[in-house]
Amino acid sequence: MTAPGPASPGLARRAHPLTGLSTAIAVTVLAFLVPPPWGPLLLYGASGVLVAICGVGRAIRQGVIVCLPLWVFLFLLHGLMGGGPTRSLGPLTLSADGTIAALVQAGRFGAIITASLGFYHAFDPSRFLNAVAARGWPMHVSYLFVATLHALPAFLDRAGASIEAQRTRGLRYRGGAWARARAVVPLALPLILGALAEVDERAHALEMRAVAVGGKRTPLDPPADTLADRTIRWSLLLLVLLALVGRLTSWPM
Amino acid sequence: MSSRLLALIPLAVAINVAIGRIVAELSLPVYLDAVGTILVSALAGLGAGIATGLISQVFAAFVSGYVWLAFAPIQVLIALLAYFAARQGGFRNFGASIVWGCLLGVAGGALSAFISYLAFKGVTAGGVTFLTTVLVGAGIDLPWAVALSSLVTDVIDKALTFALVGVALRSLPVRMISRYPLALRALGR
Amino acid sequence: MADVTFDGVSFRYAASTIDVLDGVSLEFRAGEITWLFGPLGAGCTTLLLVAAGLAPRHTGGTLVGAVSLLGRDPQATGSARFGQIGFVTATPELQLSGIAATVWEEVAFTPANLGWPIERIRSAADRALRLLGIEHLAHRSPRTLSGGELQRTVIASMAVLQPKVWLLDEPASSLDQSGRIRTYELFRAEADAGAIVILASEDADALSTVADRVIVLNDGRPVLDGAPGVVLAGDAIWDRGPGSTSIAGLARAAGRLVESPLLAAPYPVTVAEGLVRWR
Numbered sequence: 001m002t003a004p005g006p007a008s009p010g011l012a013r014r015a016h017p018l019t020g021l022s023t024a025i026a027v028t029v030l031a032f033l034v035p036p037p038w039g040p041l042l043l044y045g046a047s048g049v050l051v052a053i054c055g056v057g058r059a060i061r062q063g064v065i066v067c068l069p070l071w072v073f074l075f076l077l078h079g080l081m082g083g084g085p086t087r088s089l090g091p092l093t094l095s096a097d098g099t100i101a102a103l104v105q106a107g108r109f110g111a112i113i114t115a116s117l118g119f120y121h122a123f124d125p126s127r128f129l130n131a132v133a134a135r136g137w138p139m140h141v142s143y144l145f146v147a148t149l150h151a152l153p154a155f156l157d158r159a160g161a162s163i164e165a166q167r168t169r170g171l172r173y174r175g176g177a178w179a180r181a182r183a184v185v186p187l188a189l190p191l192i193l194g195a196l197a198e199v200d201e202r203a204h205a206l207e208m209r210a211v212a213v214g215g216k217r218t219p220l221d222p223p224a225d226t227l228a229d230r231t232i233r234w235s236l237l238l239l240v241l242l243a244l245v246g247r248l249t250s251w252p253m
Numbered sequence: 254m255s256s257r258l259l260a261l262i263p264l265a266v267a268i269n270v271a272i273g274r275i276v277a278e279l280s281l282p283v284y285l286d287a288v289g290t291i292l293v294s295a296l297a298g299l300g301a302g303i304a305t306g307l308i309s310q311v312f313a314a315f316v317s318g319y320v321w322l323a324f325a326p327i328q329v330l331i332a333l334l335a336y337f338a339a340r341q342g343g344f345r346n347f348g349a350s351i352v353w354g355c356l357l358g359v360a361g362g363a364l365s366a367f368i369s370y371l372a373f374k375g376v377t378a379g380g381v382t383f384l385t386t387v388l389v390g391a392g393i394d395l396p397w398a399v400a401l402s403s404l405v406t407d408v409i410d411k412a413l414t415f416a417l418v419g420v421a422l423r424s425l426p427v428r429m430i431s432r433y434p435l436a437l438r439a440l441g442r
Numbered sequence: 443m444a445d446v447t448f449d450g451v452s453f454r455y456a457a458s459t460i461d462v463l464d465g466v467s468l469e470f471r472a473g474e475i476t477w478l479f480g481p482l483g484a485g486c487t488t489l490l491l492v493a494a495g496l497a498p499r500h501t502g503g504t505l506v507g508a509v510s511l512l513g514r515d516p517q518a519t520g521s522a523r524f525g526q527i528g529f530v531t532a533t534p535e536l537q538l539s540g541i542a543a544t545v546w547e548e549v550a551f552t553p554a555n556l557g558w559p560i561e562r563i564r565s566a567a568d569r570a571l572r573l574l575g576i577e578h579l580a581h582r583s584p585r586t587l588s589g590g591e592l593q594r595t596v597i598a599s600m601a602v603l604q605p606k607v608w609l610l611d612e613p614a615s616s617l618d619q620s621g622r623i624r625t626y627e628l629f630r631a632e633a634d635a636g637a638i639v640i641l642a643s644e645d646a647d648a649l650s651t652v653a654d655r656v657i658v659l660n661d662g663r664p665v666l667d668g669a670p671g672v673v674l675a676g677d678a679i680w681d682r683g684p685g686s687t688s689i690a691g692l693a694r695a696a697g698r699l700v701e702s703p704l705l706a707a708p709y710p711v712t713v714a715e716g717l718v719r720w721r
Contacts, residue, residue, distance in 0.1 A: 144308050198260075
């Protein structure tokens with residue numbers, strides 16, 4: 001897992017963290033509101049352009065990698081094996097309705113995952129924490145999320161070390177399914193017990209560092225929330241509301 | 254939220270991810286990515302379990318796409334059933350863990366199938382969707398194929414997860430487990 | 443009036459049948475470094491946890507007796523004690539905030555949680571970094587630090603509060619010799635400025651010259667209490683405690699081989715005392 005990057009250049013770095021989050025959420029909601037069949041596909045294209053402009057273009061390639069198996073299964077399940085009238089495409093006989101449904105869903109996946117990964121690559125945990133602290137949001141939720149983000153790489157390293165350590169002790173984890181299943185306990189148990197053994201001391205330290213005190217936390221270096229940021233967020237909200245009205249009143253399901 | 258939960262929950266989420274990776278490394282057809290959620294529900298109660306599950310789902314969505322937030326209700330269900338199992342001594346031995354895991358697998362599989370069909374047209378992650386595709390190819394209608402594949406994979410997955418959490422709880426030293434009164438009840442003590 | 447008092451305190455962890463602290467009555471005063479010394483399981487760490495209000499509130503267990511810290515019960519909820527206690531243990535990696543991107547943010551974490559104004563946080567954090575000699579690490583990620591750098595960062599994270607009470611459990615264990623000396627000098631300066639410093643450690647060689655008072659615990663009870671130069675020089679520290687400094691141990695062991703008044707109790711506690719006696 002590559003870490004989210006505060007080093008992303010361009011607009012992504014300069015924008016307020018909540019603007020990036022709002023954009024990703026707006027794309028997610030719009031993916032289900034824009035009129036099919038072309039709406040989701042156009043939205044996917046727009047997401048790609050947006051992340052490229054914002055300097056997190058690697059989200060496009062990563063999005064394709066994540067989406068590819070989903071697209072293949074959509075094509076198989078709905079295009080090739082879907083019901084209703086069929087059309088021939090070369091050697092293939094495709095379900096017309098199924099193919100369209102697959103394209104719509106593929107566009108949704110593409111749009112949402114590209115926008116999400118764009119935010120991921122633009123995400124700076126420190127800026128995010130300071131931004132929510134500046135807004136007076138309760139600290140605990142953002143603390144849990146960012147603390148998890150920080151804890152995960154070291155924990156994954158421990159998992160890797162656990163696998164290596166057990167392997168040098170003779171644990172076999174290649175072979176039949178049963179042999180591999182039996183390997184789960186000696187690999188997983190040390191991780192679980194080690195984590196639980198740390199909880200007390202971590203909890204004591206957090207307690208003495210006033211994490212559970214409540215009240216307003218001072219933001220250390222809050223990012224600027226510019227007029228442009230606020231305009232973008234309000235515009236996104238308006239866009240989502242318009243799409244919702246359009247969907248409820250006139251657009252096909 | 255107490256300091257203990259602020260220390261425990263990030264580690265539990267990390268356990269979810271790390272054990273999911275171990276299982277992937279072992280090329281096993283299960284996920285085991287709710288070990289931390291079930292563990293916290295059994296140790297610290299329903300609220301902490303739900304928080305762990307939701308943070309895990311948010312994290313998964315954060316790194317792979319917000320589309321996966323649709324499965325957030327599954328996390329609540331996992332925490333709820335794990336908490337209920339703990340109150341009933343559901344981790345007191347291997348057999349009890351498997352039974353409760355199967356129950357969660359049935360409930361979770363049903364809800365998972367519903368969300369998968371409604372929001373994703375039956376296409377979600379590799380293993381389950383592969384099974385769905387095989388079943389559709391064998392002539393089963395899509396909704397039933399989604400339901401069947403979700404149920405089968407979830408029952409196996411959650412039974413194994415409960416078994417693993419039970420082993421972990423029974424391995425904890427007395428001094429550590431006595432900090433969590435619910436865990437003592439989960440072990441039938 | 444003593445600033446930290448234990449009055450008939452017994453403590454037992456949950457699911458345990460043994461009192462880890464057994465009828466402890468002690469007073470700790472401002473301006474002193476009190477060194478808690480004892481074998482494994484003696485109760486030194488537990489005494490610190492009780493003083494901090496972490497036991498039994500966070501550890502579970504049963505507490506009997508009264509503890510007072512700066513005139514308040516440390517078990518009471520609320521933020522009364524925050525900002526007044528510096529709490530450091532031997533495992534710095536477990537004491538990190540978990541969310542700081544830089545050492546500076548790590549040090550500023552607690553004041554930010556307490557809602558201090560940003561200007562006060564900045565000056566206090568800069569001061570704490572200078573005190574621990576880690577200004578050059580300010581922009582580094584805590585994950586890239588060595589064990590010693592991490593330990594100093596954690597101490598700085600408490601020093602930023604300018605606490606009135608320091609509760610320390612092997613605070614220098616990750617440090618090299620010069621780092622340990624520098625750390626103990628810091629706590630010496632804190633005590634001289636009026637703080638109460640209670641430090642649990644097995645580092646007899648260093649603390650024999652730094653601490654004002656040593657309390658030897660065994661089986662949850664204080665068995666010896668006095669100036670380190672006196673307590674560590676006798677045979678009782680060997681009979682009822684974990685042993686003394688290296689020099690005292692050498693003298694005692696040599697005295698069993700060779701009968702000589704130069705090698706009899708009271709043993710020299712430091713190298714300097716040994717040189718004076720044996721010159």
